[in-house]
Amino acid sequence: MRSKNAIEETIRTKLNLTFDPPLRGQLLARALREQEQSQETEPALNRPAIRRMIMKNSMVKLGIAAVIVAVLGIGIVEFLGTGGTSGVVWAEVAKNVEASTGVIFRARGTGSRDPNDDWPNGYTIFSRSAALSRMDKYRGGQIYRTIYTNLDTKTLIGVLHDHKMYSKEAMSDERVQSARAQKGWTDPQGLLNLALSVEHHSLGQKTIDGVLCEGIEGTGPDGSTGRLWVGVETGYPVLIEVEATDKGGIRHTTTMDQFRWNVDLSAEGVEPEVPADYEPL
Amino acid sequence: MMEDQLLKWKLRRGSKEALAQVYQMYIDSMLTLAVGLLNNRAAAEDVVQDVFLSFARSAKDLRLHGSLRSYLMTAVLNRVRDRRRQLRRQASRRDATSYVSTQPAEPVCESAGPEQAAIRAEEAIRVTGAIAELPDEQREVVLLRLKANLRFRDIARLQQTSVNTALGRYRYGLDRLRSLLNGEVNR
Numbered sequence: 001m002r003s004k005n006a007i008e009e010t011i012r013t014k015l016n017l018t019f020d021p022p023l024r025g026q027l028l029a030r031a032l033r034e035q036e037q038s039q040e041t042e043p044a045l046n047r048p049a050i051r052r053m054i055m056k057n058s059m060v061k062l063g064i065a066a067v068i069v070a071v072l073g074i075g076i077v078e079f080l081g082t083g084g085t086s087g088v089v090w091a092e093v094a095k096n097v098e099a100s101t102g103v104i105f106r107a108r109g110t111g112s113r114d115p116n117d118d119w120p121n122g123y124t125i126f127s128r129s130a131a132l133s134r135m136d137k138y139r140g141g142q143i144y145r146t147i148y149t150n151l152d153t154k155t156l157i158g159v160l161h162d163h164k165m166y167s168k169e170a171m172s173d174e175r176v177q178s179a180r181a182q183k184g185w186t187d188p189q190g191l192l193n194l195a196l197s198v199e200h201h202s203l204g205q206k207t208i209d210g211v212l213c214e215g216i217e218g219t220g221p222d223g224s225t226g227r228l229w230v231g232v233e234t235g236y237p238v239l240i241e242v243e244a245t246d247k248g249g250i251r252h253t254t255t256m257d258q259f260r261w262n263v264d265l266s267a268e269g270v271e272p273e274v275p276a277d278y279e280p281l
Numbered sequence: 282m283m284e285d286q287l288l289k290w291k292l293r294r295g296s297k298e299a300l301a302q303v304y305q306m307y308i309d310s311m312l313t314l315a316v317g318l319l320n321n322r323a324a325a326e327d328v329v330q331d332v333f334l335s336f337a338r339s340a341k342d343l344r345l346h347g348s349l350r351s352y353l354m355t356a357v358l359n360r361v362r363d364r365r366r367q368l369r370r371q372a373s374r375r376d377a378t379s380y381v382s383t384q385p386a387e388p389v390c391e392s393a394g395p396e397q398a399a400i401r402a403e404e405a406i407r408v409t410g411a412i413a414e415l416p417d418e419q420r421e422v423v424l425l426r427l428k429a430n431l432r433f434r435d436i437a438r439l440q441q442t443s444v445n446t447a448l449g450r451y452r453y454g455l456d457r458l459r460s461l462l463n464g465e466v467n468r
Contacts, residue, residue, distance in 0.1 A: 007408075017309060018312070019309065160283065
């Protein structure tokens with residue numbers, strides 16, 4: 001018997017039709033001709049309105065946050081299961097993370113459908129606190145996107161460095177509330193809920209970038225595997241690795257490292273400065 | 282997403298590269314939705330061609346605040362509804378009993394090997410056939426939700442109904458599909 005979930009999954013993932021190649025080529029060629037003709041008959045409009053779409057990028061950040069939550073959740077299970085007899089007291093890790101004023105880290109990934117996610121050359125630097133969030137995306141060592149949100153001032157700024165363009169807009173109260181509600185790893189209740197739903201095992205200790213770490217590996221209910229390495233002395237995460245398969249069957253890996261915890265982002269000047277020669281989007 | 286925003290900006294400036302990119306990104310999803318809604322591959326291909334050519338003609342004037350995906354899927358839905366009305370009129374004139382193909386569409390599935398492709402194609406045919414059994418409203422909600430990733434709020438607006446009604450149609454649709462597909466398995 002198929003469940004409703006199985007039917008939803010089947011429709012989502014298995015019902016995928018494609019145009020036959022000859023028709024596919026013909027249609028694109030016709031579309032390009034139509035586009036060209038329309039350009040010849042009427043001038044293009046050149047005053048685009050500011051869009052509201054950038055906010056959706058925050059979902060990427062929240063996704064990463066959720067991954068951290070999930071992996072930290074494994075840590076709590078470790079604590080609950082063993083009484084914290086190892087070098088790392090995992091409950092303390094959760095407390096440290098929750099209390100951290102802000103964090104900066106690097107994230108890299110494979111398997112994304114985003115053609116700009118060109119592992120191993122691409123990576124993203126995240127800066128996050130309760131109210132501030134900034135994401136800088138790099139490709140080939142060059143920055144090409146910056147997305148910034150400030151929930152206190154309700155400001156959203158997007159910078160397309162590769163196109164020398166930017167967008168600035170006010171966030172609606174609804175969006176601010178929604179962003180605040182999804183606190184990610186700063187939500188202890190979320191941590192606990194996730195902690196109770198996963199199993200794990202110890203990976204022992206190893207030195208990462210000169211820091212003695214202790215690691216655990218767990219498997220989530222969706223089959224994703226997370227590995228969390230925490231500094232024995234500091235009690236903060238040093239390296240997080242996640243492997244998961246999405247609904248389309250694509251295997252993704254995400255690595256988060258270069259963590260800087262307890263950063264005062266308001267003092268770091270995380271709001272992007274838009275160069276004078278950039279045009280509004 | 283910002284990349285979506287950039288594509289729209291490029292389209293307004295007549296970028297062929299942007300149009301080709303939109304085509305690669307969405308054309309198969311549009312076809313899948315249209316086939317699901319019409320259960321007639323030839324008619325669905327016509328619908329998608331009409332929609333995309335119209336999109337190409339008007340891309341320079343694009344002024345949409347939502348996502349391109351949502352825009353294109355909504356355009357497919359609207360064109361499908363026109364097509365249904367047209368087919369109903371023709372069917373009525375012919376005194377026909379059905380306005381769509383009685384056979385499910387033959388999907389072409391993306392897959393690594395021929396064996397797996399055959400299994401997936403068979404599954405897709407079964408599902409497409411079952412979806413065709415649903416009333417139009419339920420079929421729309423199920424496909425717009427699962428294949429176009431539209432929110433129930435947006436689906437409700439497209440169906441000019443309440444969110445609760447859209448949710449109810451979705452639930453009934455899935456119940457019916459479950460019954461149809463499980464019945465098929467049990468036979």
